[in-house]
Amino acid sequence: MATLGRFANVLLRSSLTQTRRQLSAAAEGHGDHSAKTWKILTFIIALPGVGVCMLNTFLKETNHPHEQPEFVPYSHLRIRSKRFPWGDGNKSLFHNPHVNALPDGYEGHDE
Template sequence: MALVSTATMLRRAFASTAAGGHGGHEGGARTWKILSYVVALPGVGVCMANAWIKLQRQSHDPPGFQPYQHLRIRTKPFPWGDGNHTFFHNSHTNPLPTGYEGPHH
């Protein structure tokens, strides 16, 4: 018997499942279980590694402030705090209309 590639085995499994092959629903469950282990789990691992590598390479400094007139418009003060900070304000990533807070920006 000749060696059969994984892709050929998966095509045969899909074809027999789609054609209503023997075994009822067990063939489809087995196919999806194999796909989960062979395709999905390694795919998740590759995505996690990619995210980790990009996280290590990125700079943790915020981008330079650009005082665009159409962004950060305040027509009336917010009803909390000093009225200038949004509810989920983060001084490291969210600038105020006049720029970032703190001496290092």
């Protein structure tokens, strides 16, 4: 038990432990300043940045043509070896009838 106590004293006196204590003592008053800095960064940089990204997305969407892609019946695409366990079994879980074609073509198009 005495060797454990000596080992603990050696660890407490080591330069690494003293350096850690000095760093933690120096950082005690640092929390208030960093919280204020992050609050300012949030309101000055982050929120306007999100707004600019939203505006960019909106403008690109309004100028984007909403045409349906041409259906090409490639043999390696839209393979249904087993039915999906929902709906009619032919549509994927996130099926969009405007963009996602079924194995025989888009929905509502008679060709």
